[in-house]
Amino acid sequence: MNTILVTGGAGYIGSHTVTKLLNSNYNVIVADDLSTGHRDAVDSRAKFYQCDVSDEKQFSKIFDVEQIDAVLHCAGKIVVSESVKDPLKYFEHNVCGLNSVLRVVADKGVNKFMFSSTASIYGNNSFNIKAVESTPIAPTNPYAESKHIGEQMIHWVSERYGINYVIFRYFNVAGAMLDGSNGLRTKNPTHLIPSINSTLLGKREVFEIFGDDYKTEDGTCIRDFIHVFDLAKAHQLGMDYLFNDGTSTVFNLGTEQGYSVKQVVDAAQKVTGLTLNKKISERRGGDPDFVLANATKARATLNWSPEYTLGDMILSDYNWRKKL
Ligand SMILES: NC(=O)c1ccc[n+]([C@@H]2O[C@H](COP(=O)([O-])OP(=O)(O)OC[C@H]3O[C@@H](n4cnc5c(N)ncnc54)[C@H](O)[C@@H]3O)[C@@H](O)[C@H]2O)c1
Ligand SMILES: O=c1ccn([C@@H]2O[C@H](COP(=O)(O)OP(=O)(O)O[C@H]3O[C@H](CO)[C@@H](O)[C@H](O)[C@H]3O)[C@@H](O)[C@H]2O)c(=O)[nH]1
Numbered sequence: 001m002n003t004i005l006v007t008g009g010a011g012y013i014g015s016h017t018v019t020k021l022l023n024s025n026y027n028v029i030v031a032d033d034l035s036t037g038h039r040d041a042v043d044s045r046a047k048f049y050q051c052d053v054s055d056e057k058q059f060s061k062i063f064d065v066e067q068i069d070a071v072l073h074c075a076g077k078i079v080v081s082e083s084v085k086d087p088l089k090y091f092e093h094n095v096c097g098l099n100s101v102l103r104v105v106a107d108k109g110v111n112k113f114m115f116s117s118t119a120s121i122y123g124n125n126s127f128n129i130k131a132v133e134s135t136p137i138a139p140t141n142p143y144a145e146s147k148h149i150g151e152q153m154i155h156w157v158s159e160r161y162g163i164n165y166v167i168f169r170y171f172n173v174a175g176a177m178l179d180g181s182n183g184l185r186t187k188n189p190t191h192l193i194p195s196i197n198s199t200l201l202g203k204r205e206v207f208e209i210f211g212d213d214y215k216t217e218d219g220t221c222i223r224d225f226i227h228v229f230d231l232a233k234a235h236q237l238g239m240d241y242l243f244n245d246g247t248s249t250v251f252n253l254g255t256e257q258g259y260s261v262k263q264v265v266d267a268a269q270k271v272t273g274l275t276l277n278k279k280i281s282e283r284r285g286g287d288p289d290f291v292l293a294n295a296t297k298a299r300a301t302l303n304w305s306p307e308y309t310l311g312d313m314i315l316s317d318y319n320w321r322k323k324l
Contacts, residue, residue: 004028004072006030011036013228016228020229024240053073059101063110070243072115077090091149095149114235118147122291123139123140124138125138126290164248168231175229183316183321201322207277209278230255267310
């Protein structure tokens with residue numbers, strides 16, 4: 001059985017992916033500093049190391065005691081608005097952290113690598129089009145820039161050390177496990193769907209729509225939402241691809257369906273039957289108008305297809321948040 005080390009495996013996407021990999025005949029080890037992750041999110045079948053991956057010495061010790069065949073690097077800082085306020089925090093975690101991980105991967109001779117990148121790197125170059133992997137990169141915030149730098153680092157290090165990699169550019173990830181076993185654990189979320197649900201559940205007084213003067217039909221930003229479970233499935237297929245000698249490549253992961261912030265609000269009111277207390281606020285720094293995926297490559301190469309709808313994402317997150 002092949003063993004995968006998942007950094008950030010106690011986080012939202014990492015923990016769902018860990019469970020999917022374990023269910024698909026992989027052995028999994030998690031390294032996470034628990035800065036935003038939760039120990040109890042980690043599937044009990046996975047071995048856990050509390051570790052800051054930026055600390056090269058500490059991180060490399062895991063490889064001294066474990067036989068690791070591939071690394072999935074999910075660890076990182078992820079909030080666009082925070083990155084605008086504190087760019088260096090993002091470069092420290094997302095660039096220096098990755099540097100340390102790649103150093104250890106190269107030193108220890110691991111030759112399969114997977115990376116959590118983002119659709120944010122297309123910035124406004126994807127305006128009114130479905131971004132393909134070759135759409136030119138144009139980050140509009142430090143978070144996206146840190147991921148863009150990361151992609152380039154992986155490319156050059158892989159060339160030098162003969163590592164095969166898969167880079168996934170996730171679009172907007174949402175939703176929780178349908179059996180209620182896992183979901184986004186942050187009690188004060190910044191992401192759209194959990195923020196709407198927190199307000200619907202009375203945990204917040206009012207939901208703020210950040211700007212209604214964008215260049216879209218209803219003036220609010222358009223995003224492509226993908227269920228965390230569909231995303232986890234893509235990671236399993238991506239690992240299968242690497243273990244079948246797949247060559248280094250980049251894939252978009254999105255549903256190819258765009259929804260504006262106002263449309264998501266309407267959908268949430270419809271599926272829950274509740275009325276949202278909302279107001280229009282100032283634009284939030286760093287938000288591109290329009291982000292939408294063309295995911296043909298992942299569909300064709302990995303035989304992946306997302307199954308869940310926006311309504312599934314809203315409702316599963318709503319039910320999970322109610323329990324939190
Ligand atoms: N959530 C999204 O919509 C989205 C979209 C695109 C890309 N991504 C990327 O996916 C990855 C996972 O995001 P998430 O939504 O699960 O966020 P998350 O905050 O839930 O998970 C990140 C995890 O990384 C850990 N971590 C952070 N810095 C670390 C360090 N230095 N050493 C060890 N562990 C560290 C945290 O404790 C946490 O468990 C990130 O790299 C993010 O940039 C997320
Ligand atoms: O209370 C809120 C929260 C969000 N939004 C808007 O909703 C949209 C989506 O915002 P959010 O859910 O925070 O996601 P993004 O800023 O699009 O970024 C997410 O999606 C990217 C991929 O597209 C990832 O890289 C990031 O890590 C992840 O945070 C944006 O227009 C926000 O301004 C609101 O209007 N009110």
